[in-house]
Amino acid sequence: MATMKQVAEQAGVSTTTVSHVINNTRVVSEDVRARVQAVIEQLRYVPSAVARSLKNDRTHTLGMMVPNNSNPYFAEVIRxxxxxxxxxxxxxxxxxxxxxxxxxxxxxxxxxxxxIDGLILVSSGTDPELSRFLAGDRIPVVLVDREISGVAADFIESDHEQGGYMGAKYLLQLGHRAIACVAGPEKLLTSRERVAGYRRALDEAGVAFRPEWLLHSDFTSAGGHQAFRQLLALPRRPSAIFASNDLMAMGGICAASEAGVAIPAQLSVLGYDDIALAAYSNPPLTSIGQPKQEMGALTARILLERMLDPGLPLRRELLRPALVVRKSTAPFTG
Structure with missing residues (x-):
């Protein structure tokens, strides 16, 4: 790998001049600049981001931590x-x-x-060491989707309680009263908020909550498959199931097919997130859509504003989900 010294020697200039050409930190004559840039291209020299950051205090690099980017929801937010x-x-x-x-x-x-100049974090759960580490105010941080106790940072999330309410209310409007919920991990606040919305819709409609119809699983197709199998094996099985993410709903559709249960004729299924794959499941999945593109753009913008002015008041942005109706849900026919 070429070095700045090699570039300087071949161009017949000092390493300081090469640095000024790369960083635009001082006026350099056009002929010298052209000569240096020609050698850089010829040698395929790549400046060290770390070395440049020591001078500029910027690497123009952001860090992002997610629980699992194989989950299409996180992949779409990342994009x-x-x-x-x-x-x-x-x-x-x-x-x-x-x-x-x-x-x-x-x-x-x-x-x-x-x-890194800033950090975007979707937390994997509460951890005292993480809270202590981030509470030191070492770097600008934006939290997405999940808050962290003891960490004062900008926070962006979708309204999970409202999303849970919207999903259950839609199934109620279709005439369903036997509505089960396959929720995410109970330790995650987002999961608990979606369940709270589901229960609020039931209470509002005067429908009794049945504890055996609420199952917690992980946000995977396998988790949804297992949970749906349990629900469909009950003596009184539900006529509709609200899954807390689309992957669980898709795994559940597979379990229903294995059990000989037709969707949506015998069972309505509603997911959450509205990932791109939801439109191509069989049948296409009705889902509560999260504003992933808007969330991503807003997250990047807020972090850059925080990096430019650390003294800005902390922001809390609550984005609204939306119901996306497809063919996995139908009116209850009895």
Missing amino acids: GIEDAAFKLGYNIILCNSYDDPGKQVAYIRVLMEKR
Whole structure:
């Protein structure tokens, strides 16, 4: 790999001049600039981002931590953030914690060592060490989707309680009264908020909550498949199931097919997130859509504003979900 010294020697200038050409920190004559740039291209010299950051105190790099980017929801949020950041001149280093609170602390330390300018964090759960680490105000942070106790940071989320309410209310409007809920992990506030919305809709309609119709699982197709199998094996099975994410709903549709239960004729299924795959499931999945692109763009913009002015008041942005009706739900026929 070529070095700045080699560029300087071949161009017949000092390393200081090469640095000024790269960083635009001093006026350099056009012929010298052209000569240096020609050698840079010839040698394929790549300036060290770390070295430049030591001089400029900026790497134009953002760190992002998510629980699992194999989940299409997070992949779509990441794309929104990456698109917005790239337009603003920033690159993203992405890390996956795989739902391990301890691993996310280790990765955040690595990101700090890379001298990132800011951090976007979708937490994998509560961890005292993470709270202590971020509470030190070492770097601008924006939290997405999940708050962290003891960490004062800008926070962006979709209204999960309202989304749960909208989903259950839609199924009630279709005439269903036996509505089960396959929720996410009980330890996650987002999961609990969606369940709270589901229960609020039932209460509002005067429909009794049945504890055996509420199951918690992880946000995976396998988790949804297992939970639907349990619900469909009950002596009195539900006529509709509200799953807390689309992957669980898709796994559940597979379980229903295996059990010989037709969707939506015998069972209505509603998901959450409205990932791109939802439109191509069989049948196409009705879902509560989260504003993923808007969330991504807003996250990048707020983080950059925080980096430019750390003294700004903290922001809390609550984005509204929307019902997307497809063919996995139908009126209750008895």
